[in-house]
Structures are given as structure tokens and as C-alpha cells.
Amino acid sequence: MFVQNQLLRLSQGQLNLLESCPHKFQNTYLEQLRPPTNPEYEEKQLLGSRFHLLMQQREMGLKIRSFLQTDSQLETWMRAFAITAPDILTPASASETFRESEHLRTLQVQNYLLTAIYDLLIADKQKAEILDWKTYRQPPNKRKLQNDWQTRLYMYVLAESSDYLPENISMTYWFVQSESKPHSIKFNYSSLQHQQTEKKLNQVLNKLTKWLQAYQQGEQFPQLPEGSKTCNYCQYASRCQRVSVNSKEKSSQDLPGVDSNLVNLANIQEVPL
Ligand code: SF4
8 A cells, every 4th residue: 555654745736736626636646647738838937947047056156147148038037136135135144044045845744745845945043934936927816825835835844844933934925027026925924824734734635645545446536516617727627527528529639548547656756764
């Protein structure tokens, strides 16, 4: 059984998908069905990755001017960010005791290894701030962002894996491509939120364990109820028979056929104990 002698690695993205639709999680991570490529989306993703890499290189003290000279978009973002948030790009006030980009933390909860990668972590003796860069144009509203597993998990993992009290932890998202100039949304953590996240996390993981066990016996992860709006925008709508016949024909060409009963837990990264 997968629950013995191994951990399953889980990210915030996987937790979000589980909450959004367990069946989508099965399709995406257990069976690795991939939607058709979208060149425009991939280009944006690539640009976002390059911005993250640039920020990391800058943090490591490497020269980035030559990269900026060959990419006007990155250059524009970086210049605007430097004007809006100079204190972030100009580090090392004497009180800062720790500062690292792409800081990785893991935390075991039940049989899962929860993984968080902070774009930048800045800490001193009293407090720690997680920073995250976002390069998409339209920021989500604050409430939605607060409920996103990235916000909940990232602060939870830091509180559990350090000596910082929840009240001394915060997370700030920087939207570098906002309409006028880069802007940020900050969340302060609390002991109450920490308890709520712990409870919710355990509920989600308990369900996942149950679904994984059933999946190994040939059962499917639950689908959303018929008529759910989320299905209208889902790339698996055809497989789930949630679309009209015409659109079904079209979208069935989009995904390669895969035996949906295939038990392939190896697609979730495992960590030997
Ligand atoms: S179509 Fe609906 S039920 Fe099927 S995977 Fe997508 S969201 Fe889930």
C-alpha cells in the first residue's frame, strides 16, 4: 500500500486542485492528462519564470544587466518594481538576519510531505516575511487570495517549522504587472488562522487518503455535482460527460486517451522514509 513507508509530496497547487475538484486532481496528478498546449499561455508562463529567475539571480548578487538589455518586458517590470519597492531590492538593514530567495521548506503532516517554496524569505529575530512575485495582469481579490492554499499553506509551514509565532509571520504578494504600477497585498498571520488552517488541512488530507485507497481499488475520485459552473471551464469536461455532444467531440480530441482506472500513484512525487 502507498501509505506504508513512503510520503507523498504535496504542493499548494495540488491542495487547491483537490478543493476545487477531486476528480480534476486525479486526472491531472495521478493520470497526468495534459490539456492541449496554448502558445499564448505558455509564453506568459515563460516570461513569469524568467522574472522569478532574474529576481533569484539578483538576490544571489549575480549581474542581471545583460538579461535586462535583451528583454524589454523584464526590464520594464524590474524598473517599475525598483521604484515602487526599493527596500525589497536593497537588502540588508542591520536587523535582517536571514534573507534567501527560492527558500524551500517541507513539513510532514500525516503521510504527506507538504512543500513550500518562497520566492523570497526575509527574517530577523522577531519576525519573518514571505514574499511572492506574481506576473499575471489581473490580481485576484484579497479574500480569494487569502483562501488560496498558497497563502494558507506557506504561512502554516513556516509557523510549524520555525520558532516564529504566527503573529510574527506575514506574507506579501507583489503583482509586478499591474495596470499602473506594481502593487502588493499583504496578509498577517495569527494563532487563530493557524488553528483553522491545521483543521482544514487535516480534513483535506484525510479525504485524500480515503480517495487514494479507494482509487487503488479501482474507484474514481469524486466529480463535482452535475451543473457545476466549474465544469464549464474545465479541460476534462468531455471525459466527465459534462458538455454537449458537439463540444464533446471537439474536446475529446484534445486529451490523449488514458485508461482512467490506471493506478499510477508514482505520478505524485514520493519520498522514501
Ligand atoms: S469536468 Fe467538472 S467534475 Fe470533471 S474534472 Fe472538471 S471540474 Fe471536475
